[in-house]
Amino acid sequence: RLARLRARLTKSNNMFSKGLLALLSQDSIDEDVWDEIEETLLLADLGTEPTLELVDALRERVKVEGSRDPQRVKAMLREELLKLVDPSLDRTYLPEPHPDRPSIIMVVGVNGVGKTTTIGKMARVLVAEDKDVLLGAADTFRAAAAEQLATWGDRVGVPTVRSEIDGADPASVAFEAVSAGIDQEVDIVMIDTAGRLQNKVGLMDELGKIKRVVEKKATVDEVLLVLDATTGQNGLSQAKVFSEVVNVSGIVLTKLDGTAKGGIVVAIQRQLGVPVKLVGLGEGPDDLAPFDPEAFVDALLE
Numbered sequence: 001r002l003a004r005l006r007a008r009l010t011k012s013n014n015m016f017s018k019g020l021l022a023l024l025s026q027d028s029i030d031e032d033v034w035d036e037i038e039e040t041l042l043l044a045d046l047g048t049e050p051t052l053e054l055v056d057a058l059r060e061r062v063k064v065e066g067s068r069d070p071q072r073v074k075a076m077l078r079e080e081l082l083k084l085v086d087p088s089l090d091r092t093y094l095p096e097p098h099p100d101r102p103s104i105i106m107v108v109g110v111n112g113v114g115k116t117t118t119i120g121k122m123a124r125v126l127v128a129e130d131k132d133v134l135l136g137a138a139d140t141f142r143a144a145a146a147e148q149l150a151t152w153g154d155r156v157g158v159p160t161v162r163s164e165i166d167g168a169d170p171a172s173v174a175f176e177a178v179s180a181g182i183d184q185e186v187d188i189v190m191i192d193t194a195g196r197l198q199n200k201v202g203l204m205d206e207l208g209k210i211k212r213v214v215e216k217k218a219t220v221d222e223v224l225l226v227l228d229a230t231t232g233q234n235g236l237s238q239a240k241v242f243s244e245v246v247n248v249s250g251i252v253l254t255k256l257d258g259t260a261k262g263g264i265v266v267a268i269q270r271q272l273g274v275p276v277k278l279v280g281l282g283e284g285p286d287d288l289a290p291f292d293p294e295a296f297v298d299a300l301l302e
């Protein structure tokens, strides 16, 4: 699985690694080369502050060690990148099981980022681990959304609670789902939500209400924010809005297979102070992986 993740990331991050390593293996690393390195990191969406920090650290180390051996510089770059990705963050995405009730995972994010797909993929992983899962279709705004979630549910073999009425109150559907999860003594309830970002106040009201209403039954253990890696800086501003609205506890970065801008992982974690916990690497049911900082950095540099 790790090998597959690596292969995918390597393919998608060629721009990042080829560019950097070619630059770093030049005979003399002069100002122009450092500028180009900065540019490459910025193009990979690492973000301004982390880029400057990394280049400063690397320059200093190259100076102190006096080594321009490409292998050595690559090792230094790896270490500095890993520091930025921060391997010390807690990336467990499964809440500790409760003895008397299901764990509740709320999944939020703008339409089209991959929320429903991610829930389907996660449910599949959980079922494979012998967990009882129930899905709640609280994205009642688009009829197709509930349908799509139920299709994933069927495919994976888990029940989906949804409303028969279009435009039903999302909070009441979420409440029904959690109630059903408690009655059926499942291990995990995952709630899909709507993401209409056009209206921040409306979104805030809706997500806040879902959480409040659900918490009449059981505390929400995990709020996963799903972001599309291909949207770059746009994704960052979305992330900010959501983190103002709900207490995001983890990030799922989807569509990492479709971008050369893997640096966005660092930028997002920095901005939100919340770890990337899972990555989406394709549209298929198995294309979800826990985020592994070491493998990620290696893949960037391969």
Ligand code: GDP
Pocket: 109, 110, 111, 112, 113, 114, 115, 116, 117, 118, 148, 254, 255, 256, 257, 258, 279, 280, 281, 282, 283, 287
């Ligand atoms: P939602 O509106 O947030 O629920 O988004 P969906 O789950 O409906 O996904 C939107 C589109 O993105 C679908 O076509 C998915 O197949 C696709 N998608 C989701 N995750 C990934 C991923 O990790 N990689 C790729 N390439 N496509 C993805």
